[in-house]
Amino acid sequence: MSQQLADVLVGTVVLASIYALVGIGIVILFRSTAVVNFAQGAFMVAGAYLFYWGLEDVGLSWPLALLLSMSAMAVFGALCYVTMFRRLVGFDPFILVIATLGLGVVIQTVVAVIWGSSVRIMPGVFSLAPIDLPGNLRITPSALFGVVAAVVLIAALDLSMLRTRVGVRMRAVADRTLLASFVGVNVHLVSASAWAISSVCAGVAGAAFALQHELNPLSINALGLVAFPAVLLGGMDSIRGALVGGLLMALIQNLVTTYIGGIWSDVSAYVVLLAILLVRPSGIFGSPTLARL
Amino acid sequence: MTDVLAIEAVPAAEPEQPVGRGRARRAVLVLWAAAAVVCILLLTVGSDFQLFVSGFVLIYAIAAIGLQWLMGRAGQVSIGNAALIAIGAYTTAIVSDTSWGVFPVPVIVSAVVGGVVGLIIGLPALRLRGLYLALATLGLHFITVFAADRYQRNTGELFGLQVASPSLGPLDLADRRTFVAILMVLLAGLVLLLTNVYRFMPGRLWSSIRESELGAGAVGVPTVRWKLAAFVGSSAVIAVAGSLYAYYSRVVSVETFTLHFAISFLVMIIIGGVGSIVGALTGAILVTTAPYVLDSVANRLPAGGGFGDWLDSNIFHITNGLYGVILVFFLLYQPEGLVPALGRAGRWLSDRRRHVGAAEAKAEARPTPTEARETEAMPSRDDIVLELAGLGVRYGGGARAVDDIDLVVPRDSIVALLGRNGAGKTSVLRAITGFFRSEEAAVEGRVLLDGKDIAGATPTATSRRGVVLVPERDKVFPSLSVADHLRLAAPHGHVKEEIFDIFPRLTQRMKTPAGLLSGGERQMLAVAMAWVRNPKLLLLDEVSLGLAPILTRELLDRIVEINERDRIPVLLVEQNAKAALSIAHYAYVLESGRVVASGTPSELEFDPALTGAYLGTAP
Numbered sequence: 001m002s003q004q005l006a007d008v009l010v011g012t013v014v015l016a017s018i019y020a021l022v023g024i025g026i027v028i029l030f031r032s033t034a035v036v037n038f039a040q041g042a043f044m045v046a047g048a049y050l051f052y053w054g055l056e057d058v059g060l061s062w063p064l065a066l067l068l069s070m071s072a073m074a075v076f077g078a079l080c081y082v083t084m085f086r087r088l089v090g091f092d093p094f095i096l097v098i099a100t101l102g103l104g105v106v107i108q109t110v111v112a113v114i115w116g117s118s119v120r121i122m123p124g125v126f127s128l129a130p131i132d133l134p135g136n137l138r139i140t141p142s143a144l145f146g147v148v149a150a151v152v153l154i155a156a157l158d159l160s161m162l163r164t165r166v167g168v169r170m171r172a173v174a175d176r177t178l179l180a181s182f183v184g185v186n187v188h189l190v191s192a193s194a195w196a197i198s199s200v201c202a203g204v205a206g207a208a209f210a211l212q213h214e215l216n217p218l219s220i221n222a223l224g225l226v227a228f229p230a231v232l233l234g235g236m237d238s239i240r241g242a243l244v245g246g247l248l249m250a251l252i253q254n255l256v257t258t259y260i261g262g263i264w265s266d267v268s269a270y271v272v273l274l275a276i277l278l279v280r281p282s283g284i285f286g287s288p289t290l291a292r293l
Numbered sequence: 294m295t296d297v298l299a300i301e302a303v304p305a306a307e308p309e310q311p312v313g314r315g316r317a318r319r320a321v322l323v324l325w326a327a328a329a330v331v332c333i334l335l336l337t338v339g340s341d342f343q344l345f346v347s348g349f350v351l352i353y354a355i356a357a358i359g360l361q362w363l364m365g366r367a368g369q370v371s372i373g374n375a376a377l378i379a380i381g382a383y384t385t386a387i388v389s390d391t392s393w394g395v396f397p398v399p400v401i402v403s404a405v406v407g408g409v410v411g412l413i414i415g416l417p418a419l420r421l422r423g424l425y426l427a428l429a430t431l432g433l434h435f436i437t438v439f440a441a442d443r444y445q446r447n448t449g450e451l452f453g454l455q456v457a458s459p460s461l462g463p464l465d466l467a468d469r470r471t472f473v474a475i476l477m478v479l480l481a482g483l484v485l486l487l488t489n490v491y492r493f494m495p496g497r498l499w500s501s502i503r504e505s506e507l508g509a510g511a512v513g514v515p516t517v518r519w520k521l522a523a524f525v526g527s528s529a530v531i532a533v534a535g536s537l538y539a540y541y542s543r544v545v546s547v548e549t550f551t552l553h554f555a556i557s558f559l560v561m562i563i564i565g566g567v568g569s570i571v572g573a574l575t576g577a578i579l580v581t582t583a584p585y586v587l588d589s590v591a592n593r594l595p596a597g598g599g600f601g602d603w604l605d606s607n608i609f610h611i612t613n614g615l616y617g618v619i620l621v622f623f624l625l626y627q628p629e630g631l632v633p634a635l636g637r638a639g640r641w642l643s644d645r646r647r648h649v650g651a652a653e654a655k656a657e658a659r660p661t662p663t664e665a666r667e668t669e670a671m672p673s674r675d676d677i678v679l680e681l682a683g684l685g686v687r688y689g690g691g692a693r694a695v696d697d698i699d700l701v702v703p704r705d706s707i708v709a710l711l712g713r714n715g716a717g718k719t720s721v722l723r724a725i726t727g728f729f730r731s732e733e734a735a736v737e738g739r740v741l742l743d744g745k746d747i748a749g750a751t752p753t754a755t756s757r758r759g760v761v762l763v764p765e766r767d768k769v770f771p772s773l774s775v776a777d778h779l780r781l782a783a784p785h786g787h788v789k790e791e792i793f794d795i796f797p798r799l800t801q802r803m804k805t806p807a808g809l810l811s812g813g814e815r816q817m818l819a820v821a822m823a824w825v826r827n828p829k830l831l832l833l834d835e836v837s838l839g840l841a842p843i844l845t846r847e848l849l850d851r852i853v854e855i856n857e858r859d860r861i862p863v864l865l866v867e868q869n870a871k872a873a874l875s876i877a878h879y880a881y882v883l884e885s886g887r888v889v890a891s892g893t894p895s896e897l898e899f900d901p902a903l904t905g906a907y908l909g910t911a912p
Contacts, residue, residue: 098556
């Protein structure tokens with residue numbers, strides 16, 4: 001395998017794992033609360049800064065800093081539901097979209113006030129030397145961290161959604177919210193959990209991305225928005241779709257970056273977005289009724 | 294759900310009183326006069342800074358009105374407005390650089406280009422709705438910004454495109470006062486034009502599309518043409534605002550057109566009130582001036598103080614994020630916006646002055662419902678599971694679904710509630726389970742469960758008290774398996790073994806997703822799921838609907854079985870009176886939201902209320 005192709009493949013997997021994390025958060029939230037969170041990028045920024053704060057200012061080791069960031073994001077996500085979106089249940093989808101846009105602006109402002117808006121370098125948690133794998137494949141330890149974090153988190157979510165009562169409750173609320181409340185499911189509790197899980201996913205993705213590149217609120221936020229074309233490619237209401245869509249989008253962007261130029265990477269995602277919307281709005285795995293929302 | 298839908302079909306708006314219309318016309322005149330006075334003051338004695346800010350207010354107001362056209366009138370979501378402003382601005386910068394590009398030609402070209410782009414975004418919007426349309430416009434935003442960035446780089450204009458100062462005949466438009474005056478005239482003209490367009494047929498067509506696109510299409514509104522018209526028109530207006538922006542700021546640079554910039558226009562029309570032009574204008578004034586106001590507040594605070602210092606050093610971020618805070622605040626606490634709320638407050642004040650006495654007298658005249666009923670022979674209180682006393686249900690704007698209903702479900706019994714489609718049966722059941730706040734339903738009277746009033750509780754709270762409703766539609770979770778359903782509903786997740794004796798059909802289907810079950814199986818599963826919860830009171834909504842007679846019989850036998858075995862009281866809502874009466878101990882007949890007859894099945898069999906008004910018309 002040529003070095004260039006090998007790097008494209010590894011880059012695809014690394015970026016795909018970030019998209020998969022963010023995308024699963026988007027899908028879980030959308031399915032159980034009908035909210036499409038345009039603030040996902042801001043949530044990523046918040047998670048990344050919390051991770052940075054734990055590492056740099058509190059002086060924790062990286063597993064503890066990650067745990068701190070995850071728990072803080074879980075609480076924050078649940079609070080977003082309790083203080084904001086609980087009051088907006090049943091509103092027009094476009095009101096919800098605008099609400100999340102506003103929430104995103106608020107989060108970014110708070111982050112900028114606390115930490116400033118300058119770009120920071122994450123503390124060197126992992127060594128910079130790439131790990132060599134067979135077949136010209138090589139991956140930096142921080143990129144590997146992102147992939148492993150995504151796999152672990154997604155596997156844990158998958159198992160708990162299928163096998164635990166909490167998971168069944170979440171799927172029930174996602175299917176039929178009102179019916180779930182008739183059979184004794186605490187809809188508010190389940191929705192708050194969905195917000196918490198979605199925020200944790202975004203936060204971990206943000207932290208992983210910051211480790212691989214730098215702590216730049218603008219680029220992380222932009223990445224959070226590019227996750228939408230990725231999710232849409234797979235289908236807004238499908239977990240499997242979020243994974244496959246993330247992988248495809250990461251492949252497209254890596255190919256574009258390698259063979260056309262890095263500056264075309266984000267815009268290619270939006271071109272794909274418009275193409276999907278014109279051709280097949282429900283995505284690869286989404287249910288066809290979805291686009292009528 | 295049928296009952297709810299039937300109510301929604303009734304127009305919510307009250308017929309406008311001639312008195313109200315006269316008042317509204319006066320209010321409009323006062324507003325125009327006030328706006329004219331403010332404009333003249335600004336042009337004559339306004340400071341240069343005030344003029345500078347009002348120029349931006351006017352330009353953004355034009356864009357906000359354009360966006361309000363699309364979102365408020367035609368009900369289409371767009372976050373592509375920053376892109377459209379950019380398109381207008383770049384078009385103007387490029388065209389005004391040519392020999393033929395003298396003012397106002399570039400403005401007109403911008404309007405045409407904006408309209409064409411509007412048509413292009415409008416085409417996918419014919420298929421897409423809500424958030425998909427929002428995503429499409431998000432794509433437009435990023436692609437436009439990217440193209441603009443590439444253009445600046447390729448032409449070497451890294452700091453933005455310069456726009457020459459315009460002139461029109463003898464008028465020197467470089468003079469800010471003159472240009473602002475022209476902006477005022479343009480805005481006034483646009484407002485006049487659009488209010489008149491909205492007042493007549495196009496306004497009504499767009500409103501019908503916004504309220505229900507399917508419905509509008511069904512009554513013959515050419516939805517495609519009018520949706521596209523809204524996209525083209527609103528995009529042209531927004532592009533004109535972009536063109537004026539280019540002339541006003543003299544430089545067009547890609548940094549201006551951020552997603553934040555796009556969101557700030559959404560904020561304008563949300564805080565003003567998405568439904569009106571006055572709302573968009575109010576929003577444009579507030580959002581555009583807020584950063585300047587905040588800035589001057591920060592400058593006046595004593596330096597060195599803790600808060601003043603903090604505000605001063607973060608003023609950039611805070612003015613940037615301010616509209617996020619404003620937006621969230623308004624969505625949560627004043628979702629209809631400022632202008633409608635102010636209008637309502639004004640009407641409320643003047644109405645209060647007039648009818649303060651009348652309303653109070655009316656409230657006292659109403660008898661308390663329980664008193665009237667005490668005389669009837671009724672089971673003693675301990676034997677009653679559910680008692681409805683003077684129950685009323687109102688939805689949203691004030692449509693009344695149910696009025697003054699008294700009903701009793703004794704312990705261990707099966708009670709049927711009969712009535713035609715739209716009689717209010719489902720509303721009675723929903724009043725017992727309670728509504729979520731977003732359903733915008735008001736419950737009056739009392740709902741006594743074991744003697745405790747649960748009226749106004751949420752479904753979550755009542756289901757915890759043991760009330761279980763099997764709804765008419767959407768009664769199972771399509772993606773959950775049968776086993777998941779039972780596990781979900783069972784207290785602590787333990788499903789009683791007897792389930793397999795009562796519902797043998799389900800045992801072979803335990804792993805099947807409910808979405809793949811037949812209608813009869815779904816019904817059976819829904820009842821089984823309710824039974825597993827061991828309810829204190831079981832509410833069944835139209836269980837026989839759409840089932841073959843043999844399946845209906847089987848289902849009714851199951852209901853009798855769980856009623857007798859586990860002594861679960863059942864309130865059964867049915868259109869199929871014959872089936873319901875075959876198992877009920879007592880029945881009520883509902884007609885237009887009121888109880889018109891009640892009695893045991895044998896008493897009711899020949900009751901004219903049932904045979905005439907109800908069974909006679911049903912097949």
